[in-house]
Amino acid sequence: MKREFKIPGGPTLRCKGWRQEALLRLLENVLAVGEDPDNLVVYAALGRAARDWPSHDAMVKALMELEEDQTLIVQSGKPIGVLRTHKDAPIVIMANCNMVGQWARAENFYRWEQENLICWGGLTAGDWQYIGSQGVIQGTYEIFSRIAERHFDNDLHGRFILTAGMGGMGGAQPLAGRMANAAILTVEINPERIEKRLKAGYLEKRADTLDEALAMIREAQARREPVSVGLLGNAAEVFPEILARGIVPDIVTDQTSAHDLVYGYIPAGYTLAEVAELRKTDVPRLMDASRASIVRHVTAMLGFQDRGAIVFDNGNLIRTHARDGGVERAFDIPVFTEAFLRPLFARAIGPFRWIALSNDPDDIRKIDDLLLERFPDNAIVTNWVRLARKEVPFEGLPARIAWLGHGERTELALAVNQMVRDGVLSGPIAFTRDHLDAGAMAHPNIMTENMRDGSDAIADWPLLNAMINCASSADLVAIHSGGGGYSGYMTSAGVTVVADGTEGAERRLSLSMTNDTASGVLRYADAGYEEALDEVRLKAIGRIDTAAFGA
Numbered sequence: 344m345k346r347e348f349k350i351p352g353g354p355t356l357r358c359k360g361w362r363q364e365a366l367l368r369l370l371e372n373v374l375a376v377g378e379d380p381d382n383l384v385v386y387a388a389l390g391r392a393a394r395d396w397p398s399h400d401a402m403v404k405a406l407m408e409l410e411e412d413q414t415l416i417v418q419s420g421k422p423i424g425v426l427r428t429h430k431d432a433p434i435v436i437m438a439n440c441n442m443v444g445q446w447a448r449a450e451n452f453y454r455w456e457q458e459n460l461i462c463w464g465g466l467t468a469g470d471w472q473y474i475g476s477q478g479v480i481q482g483t484y485e486i487f488s489r490i491a492e493r494h495f496d497n498d499l500h501g502r503f504i505l506t507a508g509m510g511g512m513g514g515a516q517p518l519a520g521r522m523a524n525a526a527i528l529t530v531e532i533n534p535e536r537i538e539k540r541l542k543a544g545y546l547e548k549r550a551d552t553l554d555e556a557l558a559m560i561r562e563a564q565a566r567r568e569p570v571s572v573g574l575l576g577n578a579a580e581v582f583p584e585i586l587a588r589g590i591v592p593d594i595v596t597d598q599t600s601a602h603d604l605v606y607g608y609i610p611a612g613y614t615l616a617e618v619a620e621l622r623k624t625d626v627p628r629l630m631d632a633s634r635a636s637i638v639r640h641v642t643a644m645l646g647f648q649d650r651g652a653i654v655f656d657n658g659n660l661i662r663t664h665a666r667d668g669g670v671e672r673a674f675d676i677p678v679f680t681e682a683f684l685r686p687l688f689a690r691a692i693g694p695f696r697w698i699a700l701s702n703d704p705d706d707i708r709k710i711d712d713l714l715l716e717r718f719p720d721n722a723i724v725t726n727w728v729r730l731a732r733k734e735v736p737f738e739g740l741p742a743r744i745a746w747l748g749h750g751e752r753t754e755l756a757l758a759v760n761q762m763v764r765d766g767v768l769s770g771p772i773a774f775t776r777d778h779l780d781a782g783a784m785a786h787p788n789i790m791t792e793n794m795r796d797g798s799d800a801i802a803d804w805p806l807l808n809a810m811i812n813c814a815s816s817a818d819l820v821a822i823h824s825g826g827g828g829y830s831g832y833m834t835s836a837g838v839t840v841v842a843d844g845t846e847g848a849e850r851r852l853s854l855s856m857t858n859d860t861a862s863g864v865l866r867y868a869d870a871g872y873e874e875a876l877d878e879v880r881l882k883a884i885g886r887i888d889t890a891a892f893g894a
Contacts, residue, residue: 348375350739352702354770358407361700361843362434362818365773367406368700368740369471369839370399376475376739377468378511383420385473386511388606389456390465394420409434420462420469431816431851439464440825447824447831453605453626463825466778470821470837474696475738476545478777479515480522481727482694483657485746487523489683490594490653499525501567503560505585505592505647506657507578509536509546510607513598517571518545522734525594526563526570528556530578532609537573544736547571553581557590579611579636582643586650595647595654596679601637601661602832605629610636634668641665641673648676655679658779658789660832678792680779688790689874691863692723692748694777697759700841701770704741708732709768710759714745717754721747749860749882752776756842756852763844771843774852778823778835781863782808786833796870802834808862809836815854861885 351368358364373392377385383393393399398421405415405422414428417437440463442451455461467473491499504520507513507530517540520527529546531537540546547570550556556574563570574581578599585592600607609618610632621629641661648654656662656678665673680688687693699706711728718724724745731743747755752774762768776783784790787799805822812820821837840855842848861884867875868886879886 346381348377348380350375350702352700352740352770354701359409360411361771362411362841363406363409365700365771365841365843366435366471366819366839367403369698369773370402370406372698372739373468373471373473376473385465385468387465387468388510388600388603389463390468390511391420391462392468392471394462395459398422406435419460420464431847433813433817433820435819436813437464437470437819437821439469439821439823441822441834442824442831444831449604452825464821464823465825466823466835467775467837469823470819470839472696472775472777472837472839473511474698474740474742474744476511476515476518476543477731477735477738477742478694478696478744479512480519480545480735481731481744481746482777482779483515483519484522484727484730485723486655486657486679486683487519487525487594491523493683494653495593499523499593500569501564502526502593503564504528504594504596505530505582506596506598507531507582508597508599508659509533509540509573510598510600512659513600514540514543514545516598517547517573518734521547521569521571522730524569526560526568526572528560528572528574528592530574530576530581532575532577533615534575537575540573543738545571546573548573550574553584557585577609577611577636579640579643582640582647586643586646591647591650591652593652595644595652596657597640597644597661598657598659599661601640601659601664604633604664608633608637611639612636634664637661637664638668638670641670641676644676645670645672655682656788660788663788663832678789680790681792685872686874687746687748688781688863689867689872690748690878691781691860691867692746693780693863694744695747695752695755696742696744696775696777697755698740698742698773698775699768699770700740700773701768702740703769704737706768706770706772707737707741707743709762710743710755710772713758713762714755717758718747718751721751749864749878749884750857752860753853753856756840756856757849760842760844760848760852763842765844771841771848773839773841774856775837775839776859778837781860782866783837783859783863784833784835786835788832790833794870795872798870804862804866805834805836808859809838811858811862812836812838812855815858816851817855817859818851
């Protein structure tokens with residue numbers, strides 16, 4: 344049966360309430376904007392919205408039949424039961440790709456995945472929170488902005504950014520770089536991805552040769568004009584060639600699917616068809632080829648760094664695989680979170696999102712106006728909203744993202760719930776946030792690398808975050824694990840709460856939005872970050888200081 348992936352919307356309910364309907368629409372939405380929806384893949388090669396089509400169809404049926412005092416339980420993309428809870432309990436509780444410590448290895452994941460026992464939910468795929476590339480655009484733009492602030496007198500005009508990857512995550516980079524006023528060159532091996540980004544308006548120009556691409560970049564630099572150029576090629580070949588020519592970009596990063604040596608990264612010297620065949624016939628050979636290619640790739644990145652470029656890991660575990668391949672200096676390249684964003688995360692300022700379930704773009708524009716009115720002194724938010732209105736097209740259900748912190752998220756959510764109640768908006772709004780949030784992720788090679796107290800790999804924090812969100816009556820709560828090769832590199836938690844204009848929604852939003860960010864502040868305060876300790880004092884967050892009780 345040929346599936347259709349339509350963007351949902353309108354006032355008609357198919358479920359027994361807006362909470363259930365909202366989650367059904369979010370499931371439909373991630374497939375409507377997904378990279379490979381026919382195979383239920385939303386992004387990152389294997390980030391699935393459901394384990395298989397029977398599981399998907401069973402989840403849809405369960406959501407349609409779910410009563411307000413029932414909870415649907417989902418295990419790695421497969422619904423396993425509906426239990427009687429109470430009207431303030433979560434509508435959906437899920438766990439994706441969680442494996443016991445010593446068994447959390449790539450080879451075990453691939454075996455269990457092929458046996459249909461597990462699936463990888465990514466960060467926002469498996470819990471139906473993906474809003475297209477906009478979420479990544481904003482985060483990438485924020486990184487470039489922080490680099491500009493720190494290293495380039497707050498101005499990237501005439502600066503050259505080199506990166507790679509235009510998949511579901513990497514495809515945000517060209518637009519983010521151009522919005523930050525840089526000349527950005529993004530290398531991509533798959534011509535279909537380049538065409539997709541051109542069609543969506545995320546990419547301006549395509550080049551088929553390196554000489555052509557560099558000429559476009561030089562011209563833009565000379566004119567101090569922003570531009571985004573996509574080059575068809577393999578980064579493991581292009582990066583070393585640029586370095587060999589003595590060209591040193593101002594900023595270098597990468598967002599290929601390097602986290603997955605089998606279904607994501609394409610090694611140098613292989614065609615897409617050859618890689619597809621090796622996935623079926625010789626996985627060990629493909630993994631070895633990918634790792635060897637990553638060694639070349641990261642060695643070139645280190646070469647740029649040695650010559651003065653600002654080089655950073657964008658969270659795809661490319662350094663980890665390079666180190667495993669013998670690059671001893673791989674971790675001389677800093678990860679973006681520690682290098683540029685940690686002071687924000689310490690105050691629980693992170694990627695917060697809202698989605699118009701009505702499919703009415705005016706709902707998002709009205710919330711934009713509210714943000715500009717309510718938070719005029721928040722330069723990060725006001726700058727982004729004004730830029731996004733002009734530059735960022737909606738994908739799927741209209742949505743917006745902005746970096747709001749503790750208290751701000753609650754204030755916005757409650758105001759929006761009132762707008763729904765008063766009929767100012769044409770339908771309910773779903774609030775969520777990226778798993779890459781202050782209290783929501785333990786990832787020693789991304790979010791929690793080099794924590795001040797050495798707690799990088801301690802996964803209690805996202806588990807506590809999920810439990811406090813359950814206790815706070817969030818509508819959906821998820822715990823995910825996975826990472827490099829879908830093994831045990833990270834644990835994270837996701838949350839969604841629906842503003843449907845009711846008093847119940849007001850209560851759920853107030854508790855969930857407040858406690859979600861409070862757990863993030865407490866996480867960083869416990870690690871000794873002064874910004875978090877200051878936030879505790881300013882916002883009167885109920886932290887217990889065990890030091891006060893002596894040794």
